[in-house]
Amino acid sequence: MTRLLPRGGTFLLAVIAGTAIANNYAIQPALTSVAADLDVPLSLIDLVPTAALTGCMTGFALLLPLTDHLAPNRLVTAQLTALAAGLALAAAAPDAAVLLAAYLVIGAAAGVAAQASSVAGRHAPPGRSGRGVAIVAAGMSAGILLSRLAGGALTDLLGWRRMLLVFAALALLGALSAATLLPRQRPHSGRSYRATLAALLPLLRHHPQLRRAVATGGLWYFAFNLTWVALVLTLAQPPHSLAPAAIGLYSLAGLLGFAVLPLTGRLTDRYGSQAVITAAMLAAAAGTALLATGLDSPPVAAVGLALFDAGCFAAQAANQSRVIALDPHRSGSLSSVYLVFYFAIGAVGTGLAAPLLNTLGWQGTALTALGALLIAAALGRTGIRQTR
Known part of the structure; x- marks a missing residue:
């Protein structure tokens, strides 16, 4: 026992x-x-x-x-x-x-x-x-x-x-x-x-929904890390030149993402993970658009970050529920496979932040993240089957 x-x-x-x-x-x-x-x-x-x-x-x-x-x-x-x-x-x-x-x-x-x-x-x-x-x-x-x-x-x-x-x-x-x-x-x-x-990698072959969960989750985690690292670097450099503590304050806008987690669970149980993921990605995309165009305005940036983080956190909660539900007796192995690829794709976003920022500037980098979120929304919309 x-x-x-x-x-x-x-x-x-x-x-x-x-x-x-x-x-x-x-x-x-x-x-x-x-x-x-x-x-x-x-x-x-x-x-x-x-x-x-x-x-x-x-x-x-x-x-x-x-x-x-x-x-x-x-x-x-x-x-x-x-x-x-x-x-x-x-x-x-x-x-x-x-x-x-x-x-x-x-x-x-x-x-x-x-x-x-x-x-x-x-x-x-x-x-x-x-x-x-x-x-x-x-x-x-x-x-x-x-x-x-x-x-x-x-x-x-x-x-x-x-x-x-x-x-x-x-x-x-x-x-x-x-x-x-x-x-x-x-x-x-x-x-x-x-x-x-x-037995970990064969799980991807046996579970098509695990592959879809990896693809959608990886896209928004790529966007999450790309946006946050590029944002930190942008705020630390002229014309913003903010101190580390001031930059850290921007994370408070993301508290909405923490607040929506209990609601996300109830919505996933009622409407299914597919609907929650799609709605969450569209909210995150709207937030990224605000960040791309309104970083010079702290209120606009705060709203953008709130939507962005809330969308990413809500989608992740719904996606992990979908992964665990595939086979509750092997949830540890399924989560291991999912999180490995999830973080691998996220690490790419982190590593590309500085090069993209130097090449495309803040707006171009934010729009790159926006594109990843919209693709994730499309994949979520075309999910194989809802998890209830």
Whole structure:
């Protein structure tokens, strides 16, 4: 019999997920400060978010399936400890090469956020699995949304190196809590870890809807990362020349994305994931259009970011519901495949932000993201079958 989470366990997992995944984004408002401190071109430091996403993608591929093989207290504690070590290495980095290597580790360990979601669903009381997963998803969303604000404010207050040490301390605190409170029961699995990994890619061949979910999700995550990294770089340069803390404030506009998550679940259950994804993509596209034309007006930019983030978060919640529903008994493996490709395509968006910004300018980069969102809306509209 699967042991249930203790009282407050789901909330702990939500906090762990949020503070862990935040490390993929918290350094973005400080990129110009990091480049100046290490005396390297900004285009090189722009690879730091890419390294984080690449590491996270690797973690999803190799570490997320471990939720079917290791006890939650051991697995989550080990990854949070590795996360703290990676952050400490990044804080002491003498050059860009060490910083990039550290962020590969940070990204892989930050993938514990996805494991937290799986643990919450598996160890929830009967009939409340969906609620547990939603709470952890809300924690992840809050971590993503507030990470740039926290990273920018801490960078202004303490410097970027000490900012990373603050996040390292949070990871260690989470590791201690996980070791103490999470279930010690090892999952029963009918296959070895190697067999689990070998069975991942064939899932794409057997599930056409998984392929469609990967394509649509990847497109909006490409647009999400492209827009946010390009926005940070644009606001940090003339004529805006904003400080990291001021740039981080722009993430507050995305709180609407966090607020719509509970509503998204109800709408998906009632109308199906296909309708929710299409509507969400159209909202995100409208927000991107506002950003492309109204960045010089803070109110217009705030509305644009609110629509953009709300659309992306709502679509992601509906899409993951569709993936899990394909085969609930193999939801971990299905989620692993989905998230690997999702983050891989997102990493491309992150890596292209600086080159596209230099070539096309802010408006051209935003319009590129807009095109990706419209394609995702079209794919969502032509989904094979609704998930209810």
